[in-house]
Amino acid sequence: MNTSAGTDQTFSDAEIEEIRASCQAVMEAEGYSQADVSRLAGIKYGTFTGWFKGTYAGNNSRVAGEVQIWLSSLGEKKEAATRTPRLPDYIETPSTREFIDALRFGHILPEIVIIAGGAGISKTTACEHYARTNRNVWLATMDPSSKGTHGLLVELAEVMDVTEKHAARLAKAICRRVEGTKGLIIIDEAQHLTTEALDQVRSIYDRAHGTVGVALVGNEQVYARLEGNGRKAGFAQLFSRVGVRITQSQPRAEDMCALVKAWGITDKEEIRVLKAIARKPGALRGMMKTLQLATMLAVGAGVPRTIEHIKMAYDKHSSSFVSSGS
Template sequence: MSATNTETTLSDAQLDQLRVQAKALIGAGAAYPSQAAAARDAGIGESTFAAFLGGTYKGSNQAVGAEVTKWLSAVNERRQIQTILPVAPTFQMTSSAQDMLSVLQWAQTFRDFGLIVGGAGVSKTATCLHYAGTKPQVFMATMRPSSGAIGSMLKQIVRDLKIGERNAGQFSTAIVEKLAVGQSLLIIDEGQHLTSEALDELRTLRDEAKCGLILAGNESILGALEGGGRRAHFAPMFSRVGMRITITKPKDADISAMIAAWGVNDPGEVRFLAGIARKPGALRVLDRTMKFASALAVGAGEARSIDHIRSAYAQLAGAQEAA
């Protein structure tokens, strides 16, 4: 009746049904492009998952079947939530986004060095992703606090650009070869994490590849570009920056566009959301608040209201303060 006191034994027919349901989620146009992607989401080893689906697994099919059952249940729950929640707005062509796109277009067209500096939540990353997703030969790498040094930066670029080179000593050469083809543009997001030396290495990569380069980050990136206390040495780096833009906070028109994209027109809700967008985190926090407020409303079986928005923001703000 059961393998243990708490686990139900699956029959051969039930195991076969699990295989059918799992396979239906995999393939072109399905939820997962490959068995490997599905296995990662399920938390099951790729070889184990493949053997189970093929009916050739020599281990405990009961144990794997239990994991597949949990995974299928989670997938179904996510689908149900997605079908009832309002669709979040896609990329918004705000006034600030248009300004940033101009810098991106310039850098790619003229193989120039551009700079996008902005505060948190002004859509720097969203705009760069939009451009990379809609233009050919645009490559984007996102830096982390651990990516600051030259070697770490090169490793991150190789990973994000899906370059196959494994020899760290050849990373620079492989990156240049990748970018030297066509009218290429390399976008470095979160560039404030890079040291002045790493930024100088980027300058060299661009010079050799003869490609466009965009550095995007917060205001502290300017200090690194100027070289800190070594401004004379790094002056060539800063002087090579062509078109640049600094957006410290979203424009009123940006805020209005994002609020309208969420379908909000109640004056009280508009005022409250505009206030959120003028605080640290700006449009990003506004978007998260609306997603959470929509979920709260759906969970309560109610139409979204200012109460849901206030509650969502209060909980998100509390989580941010606790982090």
């Protein structure tokens, strides 16, 4: 069988059957449905199901080529994954320890806490780790589409498995869900929330009668808004209830060292360049993405990772290249 993937080649009936069998094997191994494969391979559902069942009246060879491309990409991804080192989902750093201590404070007392800082300093990583390793912790991530009160409540209901559909009763259902749980609500990307939504957070905290904590996590605008408006009616009730406030604009040098050590990097020049990347916009996240891409470039070339791979990866990742004098 001609194994070069492509949709412009012609397959024999036997080759189409072989591709169909390979697809079936992957579906059984990975637990994929026909709808899953249709979506992942980018083939219309009706077209794929007809081809898969052998009833498609169109160009079966073309569909087989599209399926083969998808199957080939799966193999390449698996091969790269086996050759690329995987790190734990959470690596403890001085900053993440401080963030988790604040979350624990809000959880145990319970209190309202604010964690505000620049992008890429591992705030979200710390929140995800805390949510994974503690009971009755609900992590909801906001975005511009969920900035209002209703959007906030919908996000909270989803992570709490609250099934109330009536918008007017949603807040009460969420309050009933958390009251008495001694839990913690973590709201990430909280800078998106409107004044009304923030006041809704305060209302949920109050109506839980001191049995659930709240953590507002986001960029520095979160704390700036609350502090700057703390005496205004719309913010005073919330700001006065904040027990712990953490603000950090940049990663610490110790954070960079902890991540570099986790990757097993000892070359002084590589460490210098990686720390320079971590001081730029994107911070630790930018450093980690660069290092992951550099590793993939080295794996693809079949050679050990070098500083040239790191510089090449950063050049691809950012328009601001790390010069030798950084």
